[in-house]
Amino acid sequence: MCRSIRYPSKRRIEVDVMKLLMSDFEVNLVNDNMQEFYVRFYGPTETPFAGGVWKIHVELPEQYPFKSPSIGFMNKIFHPNIDELSGSVCLDVINQTWSPMFDMMNIFEVFLPQLLRYPNPNDPLNGEAAALLMRHPSEYEAKVKEYVQRFATKEAADAAMDDDEDGNDEEMSDIGSISDDEAMES
Template sequence: MENVFPKFAKSVFKEIRAILDDEIDGVSLELNEQDLTDLKASIIGPRDTPFENGLFIIRLILPTNYPTEPPKGFFLTKIFHPNVNPRTGEICIDTLKKEWNPVLGLRHILLSIRCLLIVPNPESALNEEAGRLLLEDYDEYTRQARIFTSVHALGPAATPKIPTSYPQDSTILRDSNGHPEKSTSLNKKKTLSVTKKTMKRL
């Protein structure tokens, strides 16, 4: 935390707290008070898509002049998707590039990435094969995407500490042993308590 400007840290904490207070359906943001420039979140694959019920871990790297400059987004979970680089996991989405606006924030970014799983954009493909199949052979595209989901985002390949599905009214919090806890009001208070204590140190 010493290398992060207090103004930046307080701004990011405020956004994280807002997300914890008003959860995003199918999305869970992890709080890493040790490094606010490196955030992780989990996304449950939306229904009626080739990614359904898969657990996808993403990484957001925030520049220290955020929100003036947008974060960089990466899928840590392997995924067959036109807008995800198959080698690096980099996410190509207009929200993080030409359409970025400092007022958008983390909530909008997470929602946009989840929406990308529902509506891919073959015109800005980082995975050329996935982009081509999406346009020319949708059945084969969905088949390959489901295979990737099954192998990398379901079962043992997925992060075992986070369940592959959870109710709409829950989010991923960790207990002292690193196991997931259901998001109760008590757990929220514990998380926000950590947030407040960290902010006092800034």
């Protein structure tokens, strides 16, 4: 009896992505590839991000779940721990303390909502947002809301989706991941 060999990481990728596909999240696979996809993410209620809609780009490495996924915001967001230009996310649980116990649902149901609820201005990717949050919290909140109205509408997320389908995808292979050198510096 001969069976095809299925590598555990491939199976885990399929299971995690299927859970996401069957959830309430809108997920769009890139070329039917379960290792690269986009998720429509909504800002958590009772935060300045409420009402915002973002397109999140996700790439799962071959070594997933032993290596963390790459996560990036495709439409603009004003947040101390998210790079405004690249969409890179600075989140310890994704970058440094990732564990195979976590899955994609954790990222979208827990980690990203927590990141938006509790920004860490002491470890910024966006220095302007961090400084504003620390010095003038009400101005920070107003600017977040302005960005939500300008860049995080359903239309903006749809436009970001359409841009990629037209082949205008920006290079994002390292979004959400840091190199070993950067980890040593932290």
